[in-house]
Amino acid sequence: MRDCTIQNPQAKKIALASLLLLSVLMALVVNLYFGVDVVYTHVFYIPIICAGIWYHRRALWVAAGLGLLHIICDSLSAHHLTGASWMSALVFIGVALAVALISEKRDALYNELHKINQAMLDMVIEVDPDGIIHYVSPSSMNVLGYTPEELLQRSIFDQVHPEDLPSVKAQYDAALSGRQSLSLTCRYRRKDGIYSQIEAAANPLSDVSGGLESCIIRFRDIAKRKQAEDEVIRTKQLLADVIDFLPDATYVVDQDKRVIIWNRAMEDMSGVPKEEILGQGDYAYTIPFWGDRRTNMLDLIDVGDEEIDRNYKDIHRQGNHMSAEAFCPALYNGKGAHLLGVTAPLHDETGKRIGIIQTIRDISVLKESIESFEALFMKSPDAYMIMEIDRGVISDCNEATGIMLRGSREQIIGKTPDEVSPGYQPDGRLSSKAAAEKIAESLRDGGNRFEWVHQRLTGEDFWTEVCISTITLHGRSVLLVAWRDITGRKRLEEEQNRLMKELQRSNAELEQFAFVASHDLRAPLRAIESLSLWLEEDLAGILPAESAEHLWLLRERTKRMEALLDSLLEYSRIGRKKAEVVLVDTAALVKNIIDSLDISGRFAVTMTDLPCFSTARGPLNQVLSNLIGNVAKHHDLAKGCITVAAVQSDNLIEFSVIDDGPGIPEQYREKVFGMFQTLKPRDEVEGSGMGLALVRKIVEYNGGSVTIHAAEPRGAEVRFSWPLEIKGG
Template sequence: MKSRTAETGSFGEAALNILPDGRISYWSHGAQRLFGYTAAEIVDCSLFDRLVAPEHASALRKHVEGAAPGMDAVSVGFSCVHRDNRVIDVSAVIAPIVGAGGTIDGFTMMVEDTAIRSGYADRLVAIIEAMPTGVLVVDEAGSVDMVNRHFEYLSGYARDELKGMKVERLVPDSHRAAHAGYRTRYNENPVPRLMGNGRDLKLRRADGTEIPVEIGLSALAVPSGKQVLALVTDISQRVETERRMSRQQAELERSVEELSTFAYVASHDLKSPLRGVIQIAQWIEEDIADRETVTGHLNLLRNRIGRMERLLNDLLAYSRAGRGAGGRGRVDVQAMARDIFELLAPPAGMTLQLEGEMPTFETLRTPLEQILHNLFSNAIKHHDRPAEGTITLSCRHVSPFFFEFTVIDDGPGIAPQYHDRVFGMFQTLRPRDEVEGSGIGLALVRKIVTTFGGRIWIGSGEGRGCAIHFTWPRVIESEDVNEQ
């Protein structure tokens, strides 16, 4: 065996060689740092008489003298005496140096100060415990061998609960069956990598909740066998930020689309009342002598100007939808609906019915009022038999996160081919001279609903009646819409 005489990188490690009779034949700089002797002072001196503590010298001498060719390297512990007479506890790996004839020509020793080694181990444990990333060590059978403090926090389990636990218990139910296969394939090709690239990984906590995580894997070789080191990072904040950015991107794209629609349609709809005003002014000029005709033209002029004012007011409301939503408060939907219906001053004979359990909950009052106001107003305005009409508001608890409200009327209804069209800006199904309106009401409602994460759709078919459904969040986390 070739002599090991290379220097080591650690202050607490030393390399030295001894001859079969125990005399030191090589002394490294690491040995000088560890024991205080220079090579000139110690080489050719007996290891057992000069360096090893007397109580351990005899046992170490027997081990060296009893070595035979083919003997494996062994690890032993003993005490040595420093040049200044301090006693140092060391651990050493001793391997025979076999000559060309098969005889033992000596021994090489790698010696380490156990106190320094213990200090390094303590520091390493302290570093692992202080890491802001979860550390999880799993053995080849898939049982948890070691965790750090942060992983206890992430998982919600105590350390003694995790020790020996199958790692699959920390995997969501939906991925648990496949995880053992992933683990087997990694053990077959144990290269450092991020786990689950392209998949959303989650850690199942002790209380059954799941958090999104990123996991880095590395293989470990330890005396007890193969192990896998997993570094687990909670990415909940990053996922939430990405979700918000995605929502804001969608909102931006929708705003750009709305702006494009507005630029195209408003140029026509805003010009139309103005052209009418110009035309009526010409008629007045022509008929100035006919007082009765002029009076009629002036009434038309007032109507056209009123229509344009309503259009501009509705455009302003649409542009502000979702912004300045007002404060959060406790809302009784049943009382709110009745108040809105009465304020609209419906025709005599028209009634409001409430079905289902109307919630009372904390929410933003103003946008919800705007939605119900517009839907009730549309149902009244477009009803062909208002004196016997009925508007029905119902509510269903469709999920832990949303209510589903439905406004139903028994008016003429909306044909299926127009269900998407009516939510566009400036869209009306009847001429504005028959029914006053800007065509922005349902577009405004849709914008408010989608701003707060809900959706809106029409459920009526051919024939009479219209049912407009929309979802509304049970909890609005922030009053700032941009943070929704």
């Protein structure tokens, strides 16, 4: 592996030129002065061989030139051309060609070896029997961080870890003395001072006499490999830990069907500790399930087996993965259980199968649930259907569906939804297209509810309410369709719509009546009032006192009638016009009401926790004004107290108007909310009897409620709730 030839190109040129010059001078001198050619012709071989070694086939030109020189010199000395000189020239050319071919082959082999040497990841060194390094491959930089020159003439043992050195030396000496190959691992110091794990392989080389000449040693840094091996070990341990803590019972067997993993869930299910089963073969893993040794799902991975298949049902294959259900009678001390097993092969990184894994889940409760579902499904008074998602057909239905469609179960199964529907739905869409859209919505959202017109097998159309849900049945997704006949409800809705139209017409007539009452009836009342005044003026001095009192009563009745009309008009307008929502300070609102009623001198008014919030000012003002006005109107004492309070909850405010007046007897607390209702004769109290009726309608229209309670020690308390978000009627 050591090359002793001249490597410098310039040195080669100088050496070859010097040899040629000496050869030519020798030929001329010897031939001219001595007349002999034996010596110099042998000298010509030296530059020819060197040219062949260094310049390969270009040595032919050197041989040809020297041959021509030999022919010329020979002819000069002999005064004629001889055959010997021509033969010598041809020999020169032959020698040059032979050397060139050998050198080319040698250099090609050397270059190939050099490329291999350069490409090698391993470091290769040559040492003598004493362990002194004489050759180092370029890969030393990658393996140890040293250049080849830095390692030459150093001992191979210099970088060995002190703890490993005695063992390495002993193994090395034993290998050399026995002329045997050696392979060992040790810690070797890199240039950066770090000891790296090295794998070394040594091959002693003998000389021609059989003595030890040198030793070729290959160094390989296996630190990364060791890390990878450690990582594989950690990964395998992690995988084993993961499998061990899986909630599903899981076990793994190797290619010889010996148990290599048996997790905790499997211990709990089978009652067999892993210590008793690991390493066991000969179908020992089937005993806890079946009570004996037998083939099972693991044997169905590659090929089917009718005898094994009989123990399982709902077998599904996807590639070489398989799932199946079975009842295993030996589990849980002979009680048995329905199990779902999933089996798959395990492969290494090369794709070679190394084992089989099986995961098992107890589905006994699920099986019971499915059986209960199927029983309820068939016997339910409501109509149910099962639809296949992929084919879009009815795969099952219960008795109620047959009754609803006026057909047998056999007639219904296999039909599509549009086949039990009229051609078009009430909105004008094709039933087939509309059904596809509803199914797509159900799959997208996980369920759907809608109304649909179906058609009985006898040809009658009828309305249904349909509820579709996606469920898993026997391991596959299907659509559960629940539906009921709502023809009666649709008739009621139509009747309700008719009544609503009647109500709207009645409301329009009422509005027209209110308009007439407020305008057309008001004018005669004003005329009556004016006529009574004119009579009183015309008959002044002669009108009897009794007649004057009658005229006064006439005018009062006219005013009362006008007030009734105003209250009636106001009552009819509630809810027709939406009031503007503004920020309302209820304390300021109550103060304005007290001032407008001019009762501050008679009543002591207390306001407690009145809020400031956004609401319809007009309706709230009317409610509070009517309630406070009622207190002032019906109070039986010269002086009184009024308390207006509020309590706020999540979405409403409860107001209270409390007085210390005569109160309202319990039997009248609901009656007073009626229209034109008063507790005193109309001649004794001013008012239309519409105040509390207006209060209730405004409060209830806006989503609240109003009630009357007794106050202590006397008086009444009116409570009404006012939502924070109102309609504003």
